[in-house]
Amino acid sequence: MDWSAEAIEQLRALWAEGHSTAEIGRRMGISKNAVVGKAHRLHLPARPSPIQREQSAAGAASDAPRPIAAVPAPRPVPVPAPRPAPVPVVRAAPPAVVRPFQRSSARSCCWPIGEPGTPEFRFCTSEAMGAKPYCLEHASIAYVKARDRREDAA
DNA sequence: CCCTGATTCGC
DNA sequence: GCGAATCAGG
Numbered sequence A: 001m002d003w004s005a006e007a008i009e010q011l012r013a014l015w016a017e018g019h020s021t022a023e024i025g026r027r028m029g030i031s032k033n034a035v036v037g038k039a040h041r042l043h044l045p046a047r048p049s050p051i052q053r054e055q056s057a058a059g060a061a062s063d064a065p066r067p068i069a070a071v072p073a074p075r076p077v078p079v080p081a082p083r084p085a086p087v088p089v090v091r092a093a094p095p096a097v098v099r100p101f102q103r104s105s106a107r108s109c110c111w112p113i114g115e116p117g118t119p120e121f122r123f124c125t126s127e128a129m130g131a132k133p134y135c136l137e138h139a140s141i142a143y144v145k146a147r148d149r150r151e152d153a154a
Numbered sequence B: 001c002c003c004t005g006a007t008t009c010g011c
Numbered sequence C: 001g002c003g004a005a006t007c008a009g010g
Helices: A005-016 A021-028 A032-041 A059-063 A136-142
Strands: none
Touching: A005 A021, A005 A032, A021 A032
16 A cells, blocks of 8 residues: 555545544555554544453553543544435335245144245245155155164264 | 454564 | 554454
8 A cells, every 4th residue: 555645635534534444445445454554653543442452461450550431432423414315114015925933834844944033934835744744845854764864973 | 244443563 | 664464342
């Protein structure tokens, strides 16, 4: 990164506007590390860090046990809230397909489809076989003949 | 996993 | 001086 006067000015401007280091980096085509590193060297006002290091382990800890309460340090607002439009998004009713975590009927297959916890998760919609909780296809996966099942685990 | 900023340290 | 790596937290 060539820190020309212009580049430094841009960094200062974006920093002053309260953008995140990563955002500044994206806008300037550099890494956030470059941004925060340069900002540090320029002695730009530090942002409220998400972390707090106890780098005073050895000396300061013993003779200077400052219990300093964290200063609020409000995050600077980039722009006087130029809210575009509060568009009240009225969503259409969800598709009448199969609701998550709910089988289509008491007689349908219990085989889970998809990742539990995701909107896509559902159960197989095929009819279950007799007393079994799964349809033909999934029962064949769920129930393995004892003789065929040997070297599969471990 | 994504994100945040700060510090460290080889270059 | 630079910034990737790393840390530490949400």
